[in-house]
Structures are given as C-alpha cells and as structure tokens.
Amino acid sequence: MNGRSSRAGSPSGALAFPVVALLGVVLVSLNLRTAVTSLSPLLGVIDAEIGLGAGGMGLLGMVPTAMFALWGVLTPIVLRRMGLELLTVLAMTAAAAGQVLRALAHDPWVMGVGSLVALAGMGIGNVVAPPLVKKYFPRHVAAVSMAYITGLQLGTVVPALVAVPVEEAAGWRVSIGWWAVLAMVAAVPWVVEILRGGSDTAGPPAVGAVGGTGPAQRVRPWRSPVGLALALFFGTNSLCTYAFFTWLPAVAESIGMTRAEGGLALAVYSAIGLIAALVVPWAAGRFEDPYPVVVVSVVCYLAGFAGLLWAPGAAPWVWICLLGVGPSTFPLCLTLINLRTRTQAGSAALSGFSQGVGYTAASLGPLVFGFLLSGPGLGGGLAFLTVVLAVMCVVGRIACRPRMLEDTLR
Template identity: 40%
Template sequence: MNRRWGGPLALAGILLVALNLRPAVASLSPIIVAVQRDISLDSVALGILGMLAPACFAVAGLTMHLVSRRLHAEWILLGALVAIVGGQLVRATSFSFAGLLVGGIFAFLGMGVANVLLPPLVKKYFPRRIGLVTSLYVTLISVGALVPPLLAVPLAQATGWRESLGSWALIGMLAIIPWIALVVGRRSRDTANAASTIPTPRIGGLWKSRIAWGVSLIFAVSSFNGYAMFAWLPPLLVSTAGATETEAGQLLSLFATIGIPAAILVPFIANRMREPLHLVYPGVAAFVVGYLGLILAPSVMTWLWVSILGIGTLIFPLSLLLVNLRTLTYEGSIALSGFVQGVGYVLGALGPLSVGVVHAISGNWTAPLIVLLVASAVVGGVALLLMTPGSLENPGIRRPSSRPRMTFVPALNPRGGELNR
C-alpha cells in the first residue's frame, strides 16, 4: 500500500469503525414499542436483549487474545464488521425473539471485537499520533450513541421499525471499504511500526489484585447503569413520565450527550488531582439523585433527572484513566485493561437483565429503579474500599511523581507517542 494513501485510509477506517460501536445498542430501545406490535416480547425477553451488548463485549474482551495469535488484526476487524452488518440486518428482518437474539449476538460480538482491536490499530498506523487519533475515535463512539435515539423513532414512523433498525448497517458497509483496500494493498508485515497482532502480556495475579478488582468495579458501575438506561429508559419514561416515544428517545439521547463533555473534562481534571478516586463520589451520587428523582417525581423536570443520570457516566472515562494511572508499564496497562473490560462488562450485563426481571415480578418501575440506586451505591463503595495506593506491578508503591501524568493518558496526549515511554 502506498504510504501516501495508507495513512488516510487507516484513519478513515478507524473513525468509521468507531461510529459502528454503539448504534446497534442505542437504536432498538427507542422503537421497542413498535417492535412489540409485531413480535411478542415480555419484560424478561427485553432484559435479555438489553444485556446482550455488555455480555458479548465481555466475551470478546476475554477471548480476543486467542484469535489474535493466529490472524492479523486487519482480517479480524473485517470479520467483525461483517458480523456487525449481518447482525443488524438479521435483527431488521426478524419475525421472532430468536431472530432478534441471534442478530444481536452477531452484531454485538463484532462490536466487542472492534472495541478490542481499535487501540492496537491506532498504535500500529499512528504511533506518533496515538493521543489525537484516540481522542477522535472516542468522540465518534459517543456520537454513535447520541444520534440513533434521536433518529430511530422518526425513521420508524416514516418507513417502519425494520427499516429504522436496518439503516444503521449502512455505516458498517462504509467502514468495510477502507479496510478491504488496506488488506488488499498490504504487501508485507513491514507496513507497520508495531506487530499486527494484539500484544498478550503475561502479568499474573490479576484475579487476586485489589487494584484490578477495584478498577473493574468502578468500570462496572458505569456499564451496569449505562446499559440499563439504554435498554429501559425510553419505555420507563413512556410509562411513568407520560413521555411520547419521540420524547423518550430524545431524553435517551440527552443521557448520551452528557457523557461527551464528561469524557473530555474528567481525564483533564482527574489527571491533576492528588487522588483521582475522589471523582467516584460525585459520579455515584449523580446516579443516586437521578434515580431518586425518577422514583419520586418522574413527570416533573424529567430532563433534569435524566441529565443528572448522564453526569454519573463520568465514571466511565475515569475508569479508563485509572487503567493507566494504576500501571507502570505498557504491558501492565494492556493486562489491566483486558481484565477490567472483561469483568466490568460481565457485571454490567446484569443491569438490563435485573431491571427486566424485577419489573416483571413487581409490575412497576419503582422497584427496578431502587435496585439500580442501591447497586450503584454499594458497588461504588466496595470499589473504593478495594482500591489501594500503588500500581498493578508494585502494589503499595505509588507511581513516580517525576513522570509526567499526561504520558499515562494516550487519549489526552496531543503529541501522541508510546505509553509510559
């Protein structure tokens, strides 16, 4: 591949992949009422559909290293994009719960694989611009969560829910194009500065590490609440706040929108704090206050309660920052990141399922909201208790203060470069 075109193609490919990492999650719940007119779905079935994304992300995170040892990252990513497109088309043409389930599994596994592959691909193609490219693709991931709730209902009303669900597969088709060009034009392995497969560092003791479990639980708080909201917030608001389907979709989009400035500001603030863990408190408090508002006064200033819940998502970028702040080496960061996402998404998958089960048993929305409130407070508290000073490699020994903090946050380093170099 000509170096003149290789860079732009890789950048376009990475950014288009990023746009595909949330639409399949955020495009179903706003139109779920329309889907239920054609397909019978009870609360448990909806809970299962809601937990699919984090469950598949966890599976992909915990098993990706086995596949990456045998295939180049570009080929794996192409397969993931095909799965994303195919899964969304299967969902759009389904006439049963089984079809929605199978389509969701394919789409979400593909998204989970892409989640894992993007960071090493950024390092491979843009070794001196890691910070800039990472910031771009993380922003587009947020955009991919923001836009579908806004457009899903209008599209469904204009064309039908099947067309609304299937339309997001077009972005995946576009993302395939640059990666086909890169794979076809690839002459040899020397086109990259880094290995074509994902590094698989061996750092033992993760399952016994208080730091690993602490960061994982902080990540799990964000995942648990985030996926519960994406799965259930629209029908919850239609039932308790008297919102229309369009308004509920807009409020879900508001929830996602609040996460964009949080993703930008939180790493800057936390990276300058003596103890970044203190930001967990306002994050957990936001979830508690938001849920209390929806329990006590759901139809009064509904936008405010949803906005406060969105503030709680600041825990997500904080947990990603802690992966680097609590490790001393690049290998440690990779190992901790895989563990945190695997365990965090496993626990996060319980969010949508628990809401669906509790709603089915109680017949109201108050009980599920109480479950989310209590789980957020308890898990956040346990995470803080587990966290100890120091790093994964050297528990009890803090990161050397002489090392610039910014080097531990590739997404914020404007000059890019290697982690911890």
C-alpha cells in the same frame, strides 16, 4: 500530554500521526452501539410483524451486554492468533452481516441469530479499540481516546434519534439494516493498513504477551491490583449505567413525568455522555491521578438520587442531568486501559479482562435494580446503587493511581 503516554508506545519509526488509522478508529467507534440503539425504539413495530413476544423482546434486550461480556473474554484469546487490524476487519464485517440478517428476518429466530452476530462484532470492536489507539497513537492516547469515545457516544445517541423517522419513511428493515453500510466503511481503513504491510496480521507475540523479543510471556491482568481494580471499576460503572439505560423512563414516570418525558429523560441522560467524552479523556491524560473525575461522578449520582427521592417534583430535569453526569467514569475507564499499560499486549489483555467483567456486571444491573424497583420501590433500587457507588469509590481510587499494569503483575 504528559510523559506517560509518550513513553508507552509502538515501535520507533511509526508515523507520528497516521491519518488512515485515526479515521479507522473513529469509524469503528461509531459502530459499537448501532445494533443496540437502532433496534430498541422499533421493537413494538417489529413484534407486530414477526411476533417476537414479550420473552423474545426481553431476550433481545439481554443480548448486548451478554455478547459484550463474552467477547471481552474471548477477544484477547483470538488476538494471540491474528493481528489487531485483521480482527478489526472481521469484527466490522460481522457487525454488518448481523445487521443485514436482522433486516431480512421474518421470524424471531433469524432476528436472534442476526443480533448475536452483529453484537459479537461490536463486542470484539469494544476490546480492540483501546489497543489500536495504543499501537498507532502512543503519543496521543488522551486526544485519540477523546475522539473515539465521542464517536462511541454519537453511535449510541444518533441511531436512537433517527430510528423512528427512517422507519416511518422507509420501513423498519431499512431503519435497522442501513447501519451495515457504516460498518463496512469502517473496515476499509484497516484493509488499507493490512495491504500497506504495516500491520501484524500474523498475530505478533506482542498481543497477549510482554516484550517483543524472546519467549512470549502472557499478560494476566487479574494477577495485578491495577488490573483487578480497573475491571471492578469498569464493572461498577457499567452496572449503574445500564440500570438507568433500562429503567430511567420508568423511574421518570414514577416521579410524575409523562411517558414522552420519560423517553426524553433517557435521551438527555445519554447525550450528556458526549460532554464527558470530550472532557474526561483530556483530564485523564493531563493529570497523573484523575481520581477527582470519580469523585465528581459519584457526587452527581448521589445528588440525583437525593433529588429523585426527596424532592422529585421540585426540579426533575436537574436530577436527570445530575444522573447523566454520573457515567463520566465510563470514558475514564476506557482511557485508563491505555494510560495504565506500557505495551500493546498489556492494553489488549486489560481491555478484554476489564470489559468482560464490566459487561457481566452490566447484565446484572438492570435485573437487580428492576427487581427492587418492583418490590421495595425506588428507594430500594437507589440504595442498591449507592452501595455499588461506594465500591466504585474504593476500586476507582486504586485504578487511578499512576501505576502500570506490567509493573504490578504477580
């Protein structure tokens, strides 16, 4: 680790490596996508029982990015009134309650409300995770970021893999509802931190403000080139990633792969993120300027695009794997939230702002790419994403420069 992380930290006297908080961060990360990927493979079965309809299934598909975007904006506001630990407990409780409500649903409305509640909790969890790392692990930002991003990736892949086997053994209600247990377990370490008295349950000035003494000064990330660049970086990354999350099976079928292979292609695309979660945070913490990660990601995306367009039958799994390397910018975005801020306040504000912008863009990606795929075809959709990648190269260059948010506020 370099000196940047060790200088940007929580108050002196904190534990060098608090094990309870580490467990809490990892458990929270495992819960940030379970409501999304545990449901998708079961939509047909659920529709047959409670009558979601095509419109209902489409709306359920839009809820995750919409709630992640909304709570990206709202969470920093809530954080000014309560502490990180208490809000984390409430987030995990909401995630658990929403998943139980979905498991008990007998009509589309209850399923929708349960999804809103569960994904609100996970949207809050998205935002509070980086400042929790900043607060408890100021000298180990890259290492702990690696752990929680790996947990996030596992929480994305594993629910999708086990959803159908559990449904076949115990029914769809158990398959989507049992993840509530994991969410409640994730709340326990933060309850422990609150009871130990080391948390800021009253909502300290440090959250959403610069400095720990004197009048609180709000952190407004949109008034910094670092904040704007990282938000747009997160947005372009999310747009490309969620476009393929939604449409990769259809793209795979369009180049001659079977329906089963299309589903496997999506699993491969997602699983490669586990490797990136291990490597990219380390690279971001090791090097002052991790822009080469952006370059590698964009080159792999473009190589995959070229293969899909001009040699689709030659090596389709090579093209899929190249596309899977592309979202390596996602763990970079999450790690930079802490590496480009000096304070817990800056981390919380930047986390909310960048994820609010990012998931708003993510909700547009599948819509625009799908429209182009059904109109001009695959070439039109990939041309659109190529333009997005060009923007990513520019804003990623600014976000990766070793400058701090608080130093560049205007």
